[in-house]
Amino acid sequence: MKHIAALIVPAIILIILLFGSLVILFFTGNPSPQKPLTVSVILKTIDTNMEFWQVVKNGMQVAATETGVNLEITGPWVESDIQGQIEITEKVLKNRPKVLILSATDYNRLVPLVQQAQELGIPVVTLDSGVNSTIPVTFVATNNIEAAEKLARYANDLLPPGKPVAIINHVPGATTAIEREQGVRKVLEAEGKNPILGTWFTNNFQENAYSITKKLMEEHKDLAAILAMNEVSVIGAAKAIEDTGMAGKVKLYGFDNSLPEIKFMERGILQATVIQKPFNMGYLSVKAAIDAVNKKALPAFIDTGSVLITPDNMYLPENQKLLFPFIE
Numbered sequence: 001m002k003h004i005a006a007l008i009v010p011a012i013i014l015i016i017l018l019f020g021s022l023v024i025l026f027f028t029g030n031p032s033p034q035k036p037l038t039v040s041v042i043l044k045t046i047d048t049n050m051e052f053w054q055v056v057k058n059g060m061q062v063a064a065t066e067t068g069v070n071l072e073i074t075g076p077w078v079e080s081d082i083q084g085q086i087e088i089t090e091k092v093l094k095n096r097p098k099v100l101i102l103s104a105t106d107y108n109r110l111v112p113l114v115q116q117a118q119e120l121g122i123p124v125v126t127l128d129s130g131v132n133s134t135i136p137v138t139f140v141a142t143n144n145i146e147a148a149e150k151l152a153r154y155a156n157d158l159l160p161p162g163k164p165v166a167i168i169n170h171v172p173g174a175t176t177a178i179e180r181e182q183g184v185r186k187v188l189e190a191e192g193k194n195p196i197l198g199t200w201f202t203n204n205f206q207e208n209a210y211s212i213t214k215k216l217m218e219e220h221k222d223l224a225a226i227l228a229m230n231e232v233s234v235i236g237a238a239k240a241i242e243d244t245g246m247a248g249k250v251k252l253y254g255f256d257n258s259l260p261e262i263k264f265m266e267r268g269i270l271q272a273t274v275i276q277k278p279f280n281m282g283y284l285s286v287k288a289a290i291d292a293v294n295k296k297a298l299p300a301f302i303d304t305g306s307v308l309i310t311p312d313n314m315y316l317p318e319n320q321k322l323l324f325p326f327i328e
Contacts, residue, residue, distance in 0.1 A: 036068050039289045040097035042089055043075035044105050044129060044174070045204075051258040052231055052278050055325045056128070059282025060101075067290055075103070080171050080203040082106045089113045096120055099289045102136075103127040106173040123292035127285045129175045138298040140285040142276045144176055147255070147306040148183025148229075151274050154308060155225060155253045156191050158271070163224035166216050167199040168209055168237055170230045177201075180229045180255065194224060202233050209236025214244065223250055225271075231256035234273065238264040257309065257323050265311060272310045275322050280304040 041060065043053055057073060064071050074092070076084035082105045092100065093116055100122055104110040111133050117124050118135050126136040159165065167184060169177045181199060188196060197220065202208040209232060217223055217240070226241075228234040234254035238261070241250050247269045254261065257275045264270040281304045288298055313319055 036070055037098055037290065037293060038070040038072055039064070039099055039101060039286060040092050040095075041071055041073040041075075041101040041285075042085065042092060042103065043073065043127075044085070044103045045077065045079040046073070046075045047077055047079075050231065052256055052276070055278040056282035058325070059279040059284075060286050061282075062279075063283045063286035067286070069286070069290060071286070072097075076105070078204060079105060079174070080205075082109055082171075082173070086110065086113065093117055093120060093122070097122060099123050099125070099293050101125045101127050101285050101289050102131075104129045104131045104175070105171065107175050107178065108132050108173065123289070125285055125288045125292060128281060131175075134300075137292045138288050138300060138302055140281055140288060140302045140304060141175075142281075142306045143303050144179035145183040145186075147274045147276070148180040149187050150306070150308050151227065151253050151255070151272060152184045152187035154272050154310070155227065155251070156187060156193060159194050159224050159251065161193045163222050164195045164197045164220055165225045165227060166197045166220075166223065168212055168226055168228045168233045169199050169201050170204045170233055172201050177229060184227050184229075197223075202236065204230070204232050206232050206236040206239075209233045210240045213237040213240035217241075217244060217246055217250060225251035225253060228252065228254040230254075231258050231261065234264070234270065235260050238269045242267070242269050262314070262323055265309070265314060268311075272308060275307045275309050275319075277304045277306070277322070279325055 045053060060071055074088055085105045100117055102124055104126060110131050114124050114131050114133050114135050124136045126139045128141050130139045167181055169181055171177055188194060200212045213226060226237050228237045237252055241247055241252060251271045252269060253271055254273045257273060261270060261273055284302055284304060291298055307322055309319055
């Protein structure tokens with residue numbers, strides 16, 4: 001009996017241990033897989049009519065698919081709604097995202113929210129339009145001063161001396177607006193060939209660009225050219241030039257590569273445009289956001305590049321790829 005008892009007791013203990021292990025396994029199951037990273041994105045505008053931002057989002061989505069992260073993209077409907085973007089950013093920060101990609105509508109007014117993100121331990125990647133702060137871990141954008149200088153040099157070579165030009169810009173306070181005007185003025189003022197009448201802002205409405213252009217042409221019969229600083233400004237100005245029969249008489253130089261702009265170039269209304277690389281911008285911003293979460297070092301500025309497109313080079317294969325990016 002003693003021998004039997006000596007065998008039974010360890011067996012009972014072993015059964016109890018095995019049963020306990022099975023119970024624990026039943027209730028806990030396999031370890032749950034790690035949730036994918038969610039990258040919060042706040043754009044200057046979510047207007048689906050803005051081809052530039054649609055291509056930016058395509059670039060982001062490709063990067064997200066490649067890396068297995070989720071995207072939460074939001075922003076105001078119009079780029080000039082600075083207060084709207086501020087309120088959206090406040091709401092996003094309350095949810096404490098792991099990382100934030102921000103395309104700021106205003107260079108100064110978004111700074112307090114970037115500071116708040118830093119206090120919460122949220123890395124910020126700025127995209128296209130930056131802020132007046134060194135807090136963001138990197139800035140992914142076109143070198144807008146260099147791009148504008150490129151455009152202004154081309155215009156300067158073609159313009160008749162002595163005749164005035166005008167700048168039509170988009171939103172006051174946006175870094176894209178500030179830097180592009182800075183680049184244009186730097187070249188034209190240094191050359192001194194064509195006086196600059198001034199700068200007019202559209203607040204990113206086509207109808208404003210249209211009415212500004214018509215008024216400029218009415219008041220300045222010798223107007224040589226308009227330099228428009230973004231897609232909306234170009235399209236509005238081009239429509240006004242075409243509707244008044246001034247194509248070829250008033251030259252137009254601009255930015256971006258929406259389908260309407262390409263058609264205006266084909267019709268001889270738009271003489272040149274600087275194309276950015278919005279797909280690259282979106283793709284690289286998501287990659288940078290992931291690197292920031294993983295504490296990897298990033299350069300202060302990631303230049304996504306730009307190309308000057310004219311009627312002479314628009315049909316080159318390498319430029320066709322830029323003019324007609326894939327849009328879902």
